[in-house]
Amino acid sequence: MKLVGLSRQIVLSMMAIALGVTLLVILTSYAFYFLWRIYWPEQACEDSWIPTGPEWVWMIGATICGLALAVVVAVNLSRRILVPLNSVADSIRRMAQGDLDARAVAGDRSLGEASQLADDFNALANQLQRVTEEQAFWNAAIAHELRTPVTILRGRLQGLAEGVFMPDESQFRSLLAQVEGLGRLIEDLRVVSLAESGHLHLQVxxxxxxxxxxxxxxxxxxxxxxxxxxxxxxxxxxxxxxxxxxxxxxxxxxxxxxxxxxxxxxxxxxxxxxxxxxxxxxxxxxxxxxxxxxxxxxxxxxxxxxxxxxxxxxxxxxxxxxxxxxxxxxxxxxxxxxxxxxxxxxxxxxxxxxxxxxxxxxx
Structure with a gap:
């Protein structure tokens, strides 16, 4: 199975720990028995199931060294993994509070999945910000386009109601033209919005x-x-x-x-x-x-x-x-x-x- 990104880094890190501990045990055992034969030759040939004092020291020392190596590697790997994850979590909280400019930090690019998660979040944030800005623009534009015909209709109808304008054919045609314009605007908005959402169905x-x-x-x-x-x-x-x-x-x-x-x-x-x-x-x-x-x-x-x-x-x-x-x-x-x-x-x-x-x- 091909391993990439974060999976590969974890596997390599665990292999490094295992290899390091194994080498540590082997090398220290050679060193231990070499020193034992030099300084305690009278005890070198004694066989016993119970570890002697020097053996206890060696085993405890090797274990502590192995654990220390594992902790150092694990802490370093965890820090590299958590940088983009914490950045994404912090950016999500900021966006939930209304800060649409929040972006995550990808961190170490060698951790493919973690950095890709940050990149995907940033792409989502960019899209959300774009849609929000477009929505604000559309709301303002629609209000602007509707304001003129509605104002004209209101003024004409108020004038007719107060007797300022005579209710003749020209007035009614003018009002009808404004209503038709509003109808076209509403239909255009409907078509564009349906197309944007993928729901503009056709009779082909x-x-x-x-x-x-x-x-x-x-x-x-x-x-x-x-x-x-x-x-x-x-x-x-x-x-x-x-x-x-x-x-x-x-x-x-x-x-x-x-x-x-x-x-x-x-x-x-x-x-x-x-x-x-x-x-x-x-x-x-x-x-x-x-x-x-x-x-x-x-x-x-x-x-x-x-x-x-x-x-x-x-x-x-x-x-x-x-x-x-x-x-x-x-x-x-x-x-x-x-x-x-x-x-x-x-x-x-x-x-x-x-x-x-x-x-x-x-x-």
């Missing part, structure tokens, strides 16, 4: 992605035209396996992002399937995403420096969540013409091959 089936994309473009076509943007569709009509409802949701989020932040011009929507992979991309004419923001493009509530406000900051996070639920990923890159290309990539696998698939329904 063979779908015509081109027909789904055309339906979405028809839905938002007027809004794009109002911004001076024109949709150009280059869609593969080959059926692919996906959740068409989620794909429409992802494409709608991408087009809403283009409508809010891209300049007037063409919006190219492309899809194709080859070599077992499906792609759905949206490309605009600019101004393009800053290079330093591209790694954070799909992070919730992150906006590029100088971007116009108005969105929830969750649209692209929803896109990435839907891509991951399909077993794929989302990409962001600069286009050759200076714009930005957002792409969903997922495997064209049977329903049971997708991590988030569910035959019975969606979460």
């Amino acid at each position: 089936r063979e779908a015509n992605l081109a027909a789904e994309a055309n339906a979405v473009v028809d839905m938002v076509g007027d809004a794009l035209q109002a911004r001076g943007q024109r949709a150009i569709l280059e869609l593969d009509t080959q059926p692919v396996r996906c959740d068409p409802v989620r794909m429409r949701q992802a494409l709608l989020a991408l087009l809403d992002n283009v409508r809010r932040y891209a300049v007037p011009g063409q919006v190219r929507i492309q899809s194709h399937a080859k070599n077992g992979w499906c792609e759905l991309s949206v490309e605009d004419d600019g101004p393009g995403v800053p290079e330093d923001f591209i790694p954070h493009a799909f992070t919730a509530f992150r906006r590029a420096e100088g971007a116009r406000s108005g969105g929830s900051g969750l649209g692209l996070a929803v896109v990435a969540a839907i891509a991951r639920a399909h077993g794929g990923h989302a990409e962001c890159r600069k286009a050759a013409g200076g714009g930005t290309v957002f792409t969903l990539i997922w495997p064209d696998l049977p329903e049971t091959g997708l991590p988030g698939s569910n035959r019975s329904g969606r979460a």
Whole structure:
């Protein structure tokens, strides 16, 4: 059996103790009888079952030396083992008291298991601290995003109740727009949170992605035209396996992002399937995403420096969540013409091959 780390150290230490005691007994016995024959030759040939006085001294001395050696080795080994274990225990107590910066000291790296325990605890502490910080950030971001529509709704309703505003169609449409915005925000939060917890289930089936994309473009076509943007569709009509409802949701989020932040011009929507992979991309004419923001493009509530406000900051996070639920990923890159290309990539696998698939329904 191959012994590594702490097990190896304990075995080697015990072997060292046994070897040391054995050598001590052998060497001291040679020395003892050598000295006995020199200084007490008249007693050297006497046979007796009862140890003589010098023999008692030798045995007691050898035992004490062996015990002392064992104690020294055991204390040294115990200290090396207990340093990381005590450090982990102390760090656990500090974290229980709310100190998330507590970290354990690995100590002697030759004790593999003990140092690995400290490293694993530190990794867990880092993850816990990251999750706690993200939770605080999400709470603040959600409160910030909800505050504006709720404030507007409250002000409008209070104005209607006090007769400041006339209860006409425009007022009700304004209120309805705010409620729809809240509904989209809640649904986006739901999708992202379900994806993060691994519970975003899909209804995967063979779908015509081109027909789904055309339906979405028809839905938002007027809004794009109002911004001076024109949709150009280059869609593969080959059926692919996906959740068409989620794909429409992802494409709608991408087009809403283009409508809010891209300049007037063409919006190219492309899809194709080859070599077992499906792609759905949206490309605009600019101004393009800053290079330093591209790694954070799909992070919730992150906006590029100088971007116009108005969105929830969750649209692209929803896109990435839907891509991951399909077993794929989302990409962001600069286009050759200076714009930005957002792409969903997922495997064209049977329903049971997708991590988030569910035959019975969606979460």
